[in-house]
Amino acid sequence: xxxxxxxxxxxxxxxxxxxxxxxxxxxxYVVGLLPGLGGLPSLxxxxxxxxxxxxxxxxxxxxxxxxxxxxxxxxxSVLFGxxxxxASAAVILDGHAMAKKGExxxxxxxxxxxxxxxxxxxxxxxAASIPIVQPLVLSLGxxxxxxxxxxxxxxxxxVSGRSVIKGIVMGGLGLLLSTVGMDPQQGVLRYTxxxxxxxxxxxxxxxxxxxxxxxxxxxLGVRRSSIAKPGFGKxxxxxxxxxxxxxxxxxxxxxxxxxxxxGILPGLGSGVGQWLAYGHxxxxxxxKERFGTGAVEGILGPxxxxxxxxxxxxxxxxxxxxxxxxxxxxxxxxxxxxxxVPGRDMLSTHLDLTFSMVWVIVxxxxxxxxxxxxxxxxxxxxxFVKSTLLIPFILLLIYLGGFATHxxxxxxxxxxxxxxxxTLMVWLDWPRPPxxxxxVLGDLAxxxxxxxxxxYGWTWLLRPGVIIIIILIIVALxxxxxxxxxxxxxx
Amino acid sequence: MRxxxxxxxxxxxxxxxxxxxxxxxxxxxxxxxxxxxxIFTTGxxxxxxxxxxxxxxxxxxxxxxxxxxxxxxxxxxxxxIIEGNLIQSAKPDGLTLLMMHNQLYLEQLKxxxxxxxxxxxxxxxxxxxxxxxxxxxxxPFETLEEVRRAKNPLNFGASVGGASYMLPALLKEAxxxxxxxxxxxxxxxxxxxxxxGELDGIAxxxxxxxxxxxxxxxxxxxQFVIQTGLPTKxxxxxxxxxxxxxxxxRDMKMSPEAVALTELVLGAHLYTRPLVGxxxxxxxxxxxxxxxxxxxxxxxxxxxxxxxxxMNALPVDSATIxxxxxxxxxxxxxxxxxIEKIFGPG
Numbered sequence: 001x002x003x004x005x006x007x008x009x010x011x012x013x014x015x016x017x018x019x020x021x022x023x024x025x026x027x028x029y030v031v032g033l034l035p036g037l038g039g040l041p042s043l044x045x046x047x048x049x050x051x052x053x054x055x056x057x058x059x060x061x062x063x064x065x066x067x068x069x070x071x072x073x074x075x076x077s078v079l080f081g082x083x084x085x086x087a088s089a090a091v092i093l094d095g096h097a098m099a100k101k102g103e104x105x106x107x108x109x110x111x112x113x114x115x116x117x118x119x120x121x122x123x124x125x126x127a128a129s130i131p132i133v134q135p136l137v138l139s140l141g142x143x144x145x146x147x148x149x150x151x152x153x154x155x156x157x158x159v160s161g162r163s164v165i166k167g168i169v170m171g172g173l174g175l176l177l178s179t180v181g182m183d184p185q186q187g188v189l190r191y192t193x194x195x196x197x198x199x200x201x202x203x204x205x206x207x208x209x210x211x212x213x214x215x216x217x218x219x220l221g222v223r224r225s226s227i228a229k230p231g232f233g234k235x236x237x238x239x240x241x242x243x244x245x246x247x248x249x250x251x252x253x254x255x256x257x258x259x260x261x262x263g264i265l266p267g268l269g270s271g272v273g274q275w276l277a278y279g280h281x282x283x284x285x286x287x288k289e290r291f292g293t294g295a296v297e298g299i300l301g302p303x304x305x306x307x308x309x310x311x312x313x314x315x316x317x318x319x320x321x322x323x324x325x326x327x328x329x330x331x332x333x334x335x336x337x338x339x340x341v342p343g344r345d346m347l348s349t350h351l352d353l354t355f356s357m358v359w360v361i362v363x364x365x366x367x368x369x370x371x372x373x374x375x376x377x378x379x380x381x382x383x384f385v386k387s388t389l390l391i392p393f394i395l396l397l398i399y400l401g402g403f404a405t406h407x408x409x410x411x412x413x414x415x416x417x418x419x420x421x422x423t424l425m426v427w428l429d430w431p432r433p434p435x436x437x438x439x440v441l442g443d444l445a446x447x448x449x450x451x452x453x454x455x456y457g458w459t460w461l462l463r464p465g466v467i468i469i470i471i472l473i474i475v476a477l478x479x480x481x482x483x484x485x486x487x488x489x490x491x
Numbered sequence: 492m493r494x495x496x497x498x499x500x501x502x503x504x505x506x507x508x509x510x511x512x513x514x515x516x517x518x519x520x521x522x523x524x525x526x527x528x529x530i531f532t533t534g535x536x537x538x539x540x541x542x543x544x545x546x547x548x549x550x551x552x553x554x555x556x557x558x559x560x561x562x563x564x565x566x567x568x569x570x571x572i573i574e575g576n577l578i579q580s581a582k583p584d585g586l587t588l589l590m591m592h593n594q595l596y597l598e599q600l601k602x603x604x605x606x607x608x609x610x611x612x613x614x615x616x617x618x619x620x621x622x623x624x625x626x627x628x629x630x631p632f633e634t635l636e637e638v639r640r641a642k643n644p645l646n647f648g649a650s651v652g653g654a655s656y657m658l659p660a661l662l663k664e665a666x667x668x669x670x671x672x673x674x675x676x677x678x679x680x681x682x683x684x685x686x687x688g689e690l691d692g693i694a695x696x697x698x699x700x701x702x703x704x705x706x707x708x709x710x711x712x713x714q715f716v717i718q719t720g721l722p723t724k725x726x727x728x729x730x731x732x733x734x735x736x737x738x739x740x741r742d743m744k745m746s747p748e749a750v751a752l753t754e755l756v757l758g759a760h761l762y763t764r765p766l767v768g769x770x771x772x773x774x775x776x777x778x779x780x781x782x783x784x785x786x787x788x789x790x791x792x793x794x795x796x797x798x799x800x801x802m803n804a805l806p807v808d809s810a811t812i813x814x815x816x817x818x819x820x821x822x823x824x825x826x827x828x829x830i831e832k833i834f835g836p837g
Contacts, residue, residue, distance in 0.1 A: 044541065047545075138683070141689050184675045185651065185675055195605070199573065320679075321702060336800065336801060342705075343705055408573075446675075447675040447676075451673055454671075454674075
């Protein structure tokens with residue numbers, strides 16, 4: 001195993017593999033920054049170029065890009081409040097709030113450095129889990145996955161901000177929105193109002209762009225100044241963000257673990273992982289009221305989680321041939337073209353290649369974050385540019401981000417509708433994250449619950465894994481009450 | 492003298508200019524020169540439809556006069572009905588095509604809400620690929636006979652409305668098999684559930700199974716027990732060469748009603764990658780595209796690329812595929828009712 005690890009490292013540094021990795025990083029960097037381009041279509045465009053490449057070079061190109069999409073996606077989220085990638089939406093809440101306070105440099109430093117830690121953690125999980133991944137994944141049946149989705153739904157309380165009741169209402173709305181489209185059991189159309197656009201449900205990317213980016217844009221337009229509100233003084237540096245990451249190392253590692261675990265589980269992906277990590281960051285903080293107004297922990301959690309997911313989902317892809325998301329489905333397609341068949345071979349005969357994937361994730365992120373840190377303070381100065389110059393550019397980003405989802409005009413209409421909803425929510429002080437969490441978990445919870453009942457009747461409730469997760473849920477729900485009443489603060 | 496020479500030289504130049512001008516008028520610039528053709532694809536980027544569209548985008552321009560650029564635009568997993576409506580209402584200028592979902596005809600038959608397309612009016616370019624669909628069973632079921640003898644219902648995982656649902660539902664009806672079809676699984680979830688024993692069987696294409704269940708197939712933990720087969724040139728069917736001993740659905744003893752239903756439902760699984768354009772495309776451009784399509788699919792470079800990606804390229808000309816789909820969508824009400832009974836109403 002050690003030999004394969006070193007062989008993998010050497011292969012990554014060989015020419016032209018290293019050159020292809022740099023090319024992949026460059027593409028991933030630009031695509032991550034611009035929401036309209038999107039990681040998925042970009043990987044699809046790169047795919048044909050790999051037909052004639054050596055497997056290791058092709059992996060370096062594709063995985064080099066994939067590894068940095070969400071790292072640089074966080075940059076757009078922080079600077080403009082527009083999610084660079086769907087997986088970077090949770091970073092907006094506190095990242096953009098910090099940018100408005102003139103702390104864009106610090107926020108970017110925290111987002112990038114936590115992304116690096118998350119990516120390295122995910123890669124280590126990938127390497128360490130190779131011997132146990134198959135029995136581990138096969139031990140989790142649909143009942144356990146359902147209970148994990150329920151555990152995720154309980155995080156709604158954590159991301160609700162000042163009013164838990166409002167959070168629960170918004171979480172309920174999110175769950176309701178997740179039922180739009182064809183129901184997964186009978187194929188019956190629900191809440192489609194005769195519109196074929198709604199048959200396949202609402203897109204998370206479209207809703208995230210509308211809900212978060214439009215209210216920010218309107219606020220910027222009304223204020224008629226720069227993103228960073230005047231009077232907050234000089235941009236604080238990226239170094240401070242790096243120090244924040246080290247100061248909250250426990251949180252960053254825990255959120256990296258959440259991301260990696262979510263990545264290994266089929267069907268979840270970074271869309272869920274980032275929000276669970278955000279919820280955990282809020283839950284574990286003694287000053288919950290700071291979140292949403294520029295708490296650096298609100299960046300560190302999702303920043304780490306959305307990158308560690310890559311290692312986790314790659315593990316699922318190479319060991320079972322089951323892609324942990326659409327990006328991984330494309331990578332799986334590339335592996336097959338290159339003659340690499342997922343399964344035992346990738347964990348034995350081709351172990352060096354599997355390790356070279358681990359190395360590509362690590363090295364690509366080190367290079368990306370290292371390069372970004374060089375000019376991050378210059379990038380942060382964008383937040384001091386006058387709004388009249390910025391608004392057309394941000395508007396373009398918003399519409400590209402919405403349109404790139406399905407290449408349909410209807411997506412732009414949906415962006416506007418959710419933009420209006422998001423603006424109303426901001427004005428009336430209703431929390432937006434519970435809506436997103438309800439939306440991403442609603443579909444999973446509904447499908448898994450139906451499968452549990454259809455397959456096992458009610459006996460699934462007696463499975464040991466299910467019982468353990470139920471206990472975890474009860475503890476998670478009761479702990480804050482216990483803490484308030486009998487914890488150290490109450491004395 | 493010198494002036495006369497100059498006049499005659501000028502006259503000669505004018506004459507040559509006139510000849511060149513008339514030639515240039517005669518040899519019109521090809522329509523597709525400098526143009527961009529967009530192939531919209533059903534499903535997500537990197538999926539089967541997208542793969543075939545990209546293959547054609549790479550190799551077809553060589554066979555089109557003017558060598559246009561062909562780009563592929565995945566519709567990102569939107570509803571198949573949207574895609575049908577999109578191509579129905581697209582400008583028929585020969586620049587917009589769709590790699591169509593092969594089960595779209597079921598939506599037209601069932602008159603599903605929102606359907607605004609009519610497959611009989613589309614401009615058919617051809618079909619690019621095929622794949623045999625089969626039932627994969629876990630231990631201890633090795634043959635269809637063993638599946639028939641099962642006393643307890645066998646659990647099948649499926650996505651509602653997809654091929655994974657269609658085949659077990661059809662076999663349950665046509666052969667009276669004891670299946671319980673559990674919907675709500677995605678493709679990856681189904682395969683994992685089969686591997687851990689949550690499911691007894693799944694329906695999948697032979698190509699996908701050899702990519703994604705290779706370990707299980709090679710160790711005999713799972714096996715194909717029945718398949719739909721591949722089309723032969725004579726219009727018949729033959730087993731997929733990877734599983735040549737696995738029986739064909741069409742060889743099973745069935746009632747005449749079940750045979751008719753099987754032909755209808757499995758029909759579209761012979762031709763899985765149809766390429767279509769909007770209704771009323773100009774004849775000359777349609778001809779150019781159809782010829783280029785067939786030539787590209789015979790190109791050894793395209794076939795080599797397809798082989799690398801384990802795709803079953805199968806060129807079928809526009810007339811054959813159009814007649815085929817025309818037959819599929821012209822069914823008596825009794826058959827439509829049966830379809831709705833098995834696959835749900837529209």
